[in-house]
Amino acid sequence: xLQGDFRMIDVLSGWRRLLRLTFxxxxxxxxxxxxxxxxxxxxxxxxxxxxxxxxxxxxxPIVAGIRALLIQALHPGALAGVYEFSRFREDxxxxxxxxxxWIFTVTxxxxxxxxxxxxxxxxxxxxxxxxxxxxxxxxxxxxxxxxELLAWVHMAFAESFLTAHQVWGGGIPGGAxxxxxxxxxxxxxMQVPEPPRSEAQLxxxxxxxxxxxxxxGGPRVEEVVRxxxxxxxxxxxxxxxxxxxxxxxxxxxxxYRRLLGLEPAHVGPLRLPAVGAAKAVLAAIGVVLQKQGPxxxxxRARRRRLGLDG
Numbered sequence: 001x002l003q004g005d006f007r008m009i010d011v012l013s014g015w016r017r018l019l020r021l022t023f024x025x026x027x028x029x030x031x032x033x034x035x036x037x038x039x040x041x042x043x044x045x046x047x048x049x050x051x052x053x054x055x056x057x058x059x060x061p062i063v064a065g066i067r068a069l070l071i072q073a074l075h076p077g078a079l080a081g082v083y084e085f086s087r088f089r090e091d092x093x094x095x096x097x098x099x100x101x102w103i104f105t106v107t108x109x110x111x112x113x114x115x116x117x118x119x120x121x122x123x124x125x126x127x128x129x130x131x132x133x134x135x136x137x138x139x140x141x142x143x144x145x146x147x148e149l150l151a152w153v154h155m156a157f158a159e160s161f162l163t164a165h166q167v168w169g170g171g172i173p174g175g176a177x178x179x180x181x182x183x184x185x186x187x188x189x190m191q192v193p194e195p196p197r198s199e200a201q202l203x204x205x206x207x208x209x210x211x212x213x214x215x216x217g218g219p220r221v222e223e224v225v226r227x228x229x230x231x232x233x234x235x236x237x238x239x240x241x242x243x244x245x246x247x248x249x250x251x252x253x254x255x256y257r258r259l260l261g262l263e264p265a266h267v268g269p270l271r272l273p274a275v276g277a278a279k280a281v282l283a284a285i286g287v288v289l290q291k292q293g294p295x296x297x298x299x300r301a302r303r304r305r306l307g308l309d310g
Contacts, residue, residue: 030294033101037298040110043308044299045186051172051179055165056107057296059282059289064164065096066228067248071156073224074215074259077142078149080132081125083220085144106186108299118189135216147193154187154195155206162199163251168279210255217259225260240281247278 046052055061073079105117128144142149162179165172172179176199187195196202209215233241246265249257257263265272292300303309 031101034104034294034298037105037109037113037295038301038305040113040302041306042110042112043303043306044108044110045114046107046182047303048300048309049173050182051174052107052182053296054172055161055169055179055183056103057292058165058169059286060164060168061103061161062282062285063168063244063248063251063278064161065099066245067164067252068157068160069228070225070248070252070260070262071160071256072153073221074217074256075149075152075209076132076134076216076218076220077140077146078152079220079224080130080142081128081144081149083224084130085128104293104295106189108295110302114186115189118186122190135213145191147191150190151187151192151195151205152209154190154192155202158183158187158196159202159206162202164248167251167275168247168282215256215259217261221259222261225262240284243274243277243281246272246274247281250274250278 073082102117102121106114109117122145125144130142131139132142133139144150158180161183162176165179166176177197180199180202181197184195184197196205229242229245231241249262250264252260252262265274300309
């Protein structure tokens with residue numbers, strides 16, 4: 001092996017440690033909770049041929065996460081809980097790791113793990129309550145476990161992950177409707193009543209809140225957008241992150257972008273190819289990380305042990 005090959009391996013190893021630290025909270029080894037997904041007594045809510053595994057696998061969820069955080073901030077009730085109770089300023093990576101843990105536990109764990117993880121999140125939500133100001137100036141009480149707020153968070157998440165996969169991912173078994181229908185199980189675990197079960201229902205439900213004036217911008221939204229645009233990541237990750245951020249912005253409906261105070265990246269009148277640039281960054285991340293993540297590998301091991309897959 002040539003000296004240059006060793007240097008390339010060192011560079012890739014360094015990038016891999018940084019990315020693992022960003023996504024899981026630890027730079028070396030696999031988090032125990034991901035290894036524990038190999039345990040359990042059933043196949044879980046989803047399997048290898050599911051639309052959910054297709055959408056949540058690969059690299060597109062990285063952009064989807066950025067996109068979902070932006071859109072979720074448009075509901076003043078949901079934003080109030082994050083703004084007043086979340087430690088996103090002091091420990092953004094910790095909050096990110098916690099969100100990823102819930103998503104992957106529901107996606108790849110057995111049904112007991114998925115239910116237990118969701119119950120844990122709901123218990124954390126119990127202390128998150130207060131008041132928020134609606135777009136029309138009315139002051140209303142909120143709780144993070146309010147069905148309306150949980151429904152908005154779910155819809156913003158599902159729409160972002162679906163859109164990101166449609167732009168940067170591959171096919172979806174059963175199509176977009178299958179993903180929305182399947183992932184409604186996650187909403188039900190969080191006690192969201194009657195979540196959307198098709199792409200059309202999902203987008204219509206979100207647009208209805210926009211049309212009714214429930215969603216809005218404002219100083220708090222602007223602060224959160226600034227934070228998401230420039231999070232305290234390792235300097236080596238920032239150039240790629242900025243490309244992914246612009247890719248996320250480029251795929252947001254212009255009506256939502258206006259409330260966020262964002263516009264697609266451009267130089268003068270020329271719009272930059274943010275989607276293509278994000279695709280290149282995601283491909284580079286895919287080279288550094290495993291094609292199948294530890295959560296999926298643990299789920300596959302559990303399913304083989306149970307005789308569910310060949």
